[in-house]
Amino acid sequence: MIAPLLSVEGLTKRFGALLVSDSVTFAVEERELHALIGPNGAGKTTLINQLSGTLPSDAGRILFADEDISHLPLEARVRRGLARSFQITSILPDYTVLENVALAIQARSGSSFRFFGRVGQERALNDEATAVLTRVGLVGRSTARAGTLSHGEKRLLELAIALACRPRLLLLDEPFAGLGQEESQASIALLKELKSDVAIVLVEHDMDAVFSLADRVSVLVNGRIIASGTPDTIRVDPLVRNAYLGDEELA
Amino acid sequence: MTGGTAAAANSSRAWRHPAVWLFAAFLALPIPAHFGANAYILSFATHAVALGLAALSLDLMLGIGALASFGHAAYLGIGAYSVAILSDMGHDDLLVQIPVAIAVASVFAGITGFVSLRASGVYYIMSTLAFGQMLYFLAQSLSAYGGDDGVTLAARSRLAGSHLLASDLGLYYVTLAALIAAYVLLDRIVGSRFGRVLGAVRQNPMRVRAVGLDPFRYRLLASILAGSLCAVAGVLLANQSEFVSPAFMTWQRSGELLVMVVLGGMGRLWGAVLGAICFLTLEEVLPGLTDNWKMVLGALLILAALGRGSRLSQLFKGVGR
Incomplete structure (x- = not known):
């Protein structure tokens, strides 16, 4: 049997007396879209922060591509192919859209300790950034200052930055939050397309999106994974229905 | 500000750039x-x-990297004492003094930055202040070099064996050449890969980490670069005053350097130079107008700090940007 791309074993996080992640164990295969759902306060964002290396864990192990990355900082995990987006949009507001994406490409192609060449004129960086922006449908805004984008455009830009890192696994924390109906649909279509290239862990409240996209779903309640399986099994799991999902939401 | 200040990137438009007018x-x-x-x-x-060069170097930290160092005058002191001590030992050539000053400044910036940059916000500022004060008290204890009173230089430094700096005009143009060279260097750096990362660190360090880069390294190197250039300013300043004392590196001087950068507008390099000129001119002219000149200066500084629109370099808004 081939080892999964990401394997999480007994991951735990305490904030004082509060147990936020309670020995979380799950795995993500190559090119799988694994949705992480659960009520507010279940610890989804904390888990994403632990997986990405934004927050240190108190116990447990994270194996990524057969390597123990439990103690690596965020930036080292990104270089190994584990990129993330943030629940609260995180971009570089003073830079143009193109520069935001080009920075991510620069970070993984050649040294950033170069002091004389004009980075703005590096064709390789700009061309690849343009290609990524075309893919997410933001290429028309390349020269706009990122701070001036609409909320939906900023979410797309953040996705573009994550993609520009060329990840093997993408951790997406509520990428559809605050998007309008049309923007949501476009983003869902985009993720469907991305799924064939890259594994994704998706934290999302939008159940329509989750059940149309996910290969597998894990349900997090009070820091514990209470169920994990295909969307169809999760939909009918009595434990999940009781603990979390209102019946009508799943109808 | 994106992609650097781009002074000479487009030669047909270069003449419109404020830096060109300033240096002309x-x-x-x-x-x-x-x-x-x-x-x-x-x-x-x-x-x-010379102080314009010091402010320029601080702008790399403050304006580009958002590092509000309150101990930058320490590097003026390192440069000045390099001149005093090396001249005393018989090494009175800039070709020796400047490399030594840069080496000492790099080591000092490397060690203090390694500690200070672990902290952020007010704690970073306090820690740079503390390191600056440590160097200040060290200079005070150098009894061989006059302690608190300082020491008068026997002569100005030589330049490659020549006595070019002995004339005031020669010293002026050598100092100006250093400023212009530093400006061109920093302008290139700001527009480079390194500069793009440093500017990104200012805007959002977490975003930089999330694309796989460690902000600490870029901040540390920026501190070393800025400290080195400021030490060169110290070497030239010592030659201008022909006198070296701990007063070169008081915390008040560090504060004045910050004020110069803010006054001229952060992050555009030439703004820091303009800020230095304006600050020193005000300091020179205001006492002749009123006894309460420090109050007037204070009011002007508050205006500059509060009103983004009152930044001196905004006078040139639309020019060469």
Whole structure:
């Protein structure tokens, strides 16, 4: 049997007396879209922060591509192919859209300790950034200052930055939050397309999106994974229905 | 600000860039000075250009990297004491003094930055202040170099064996050449891969980490670069005053350097130079107008800090950007 791309074993996080992640164990295969759902306060964002290396864990192990990355900082995990987006949009507001994406490409192609060449004129960086922006449908805004984008455009830009890192696994924390109906649909279509290239862990409240996209779903309640399986099994799991999902939401 | 200040990127537009006008004015200054109080004006201008170089170096940290160092004057001291101590030992050539000053400044910036940059916000500022004060008290304890009183230099430094700096005009143009060279260097750096990362660190360090880069390294290197350039300013400042004392590196001087950068507008390099000139000119002119000149200066600084629109370099808004 081939080892999964990401394997999480007994991951735990305490904030004082509060147990936020309670020995979380799950795995993500190559090119799988694994949705992480659960009520507010279940610890989804904390888990994403632990997986990405934004927050240190108190116990447990994270194996990524057969390597123990439990103690690596965020930036080292990104270089190994584990990129993330943030629940609260995180971009570089003073830079143009193109520069935001080009920075991510620069970070993984050649040294950033170069002091004389004009980075703005590096064709390789700009061309690849343009290609990524075309893919997410933001290429028309390349020269706009990122701070001036609409909320939906900023979410797309953040996705573009994550993609520009060329990840093997993408951790997406509520990428559809605050998007309008049309923007949501476009983003869902985009993720469907991305799924064939890259594994994704998706934290999302939008159940329509989750059940149309996910290969597998894990349900997090009070820091514990209470169920994990295909969307169809999760939909009918009595434990999940009781603990979390209102019946009508799943109808 | 994106992608650097781009002074000479487009030569057909280069003449419109404020930095070009600023440096042209400096180059031409000795001509009118020749018909006025030559010695006084040249001495003041050399002083201003040297401190302009110090403010310029601080702008790499403050304006590009958002590192509000409150101990930057320590590097003026390192440069100045390099001149005093090396001259005393018989090494009176800039070709020795400047490399030594840069080496000492790099080591000091490397060690203090390694500690200070672990902290952020107010704690970073306090820690740079503390390191600056440590160096200040070290200089005070150098009894061989006059302790608190400082020491008068026997002569100005030589340049590659020549006595070019012995003339006020020679010293002025050497100082100006250092400023222009530093400006061109920093302008290139700001527009480079390194500069793009440093600017990104200012805007959002977490975003930089999330694309796989460690902000600490870029901040540390920026501190070393800025410290080194400021030490060169210290070498030139010592030659201008022909006197070296701990007063070169008081915390008040560090504060003044911050004020110069803010006054001229952060993050555009030439703004820091303009800020230095304006600050020193005000400091020179205001006492002749009123006894309460420090209050007037204070009010002007508050205006500059509060009103983004009152930043001096905004006068040139739309020019060469």
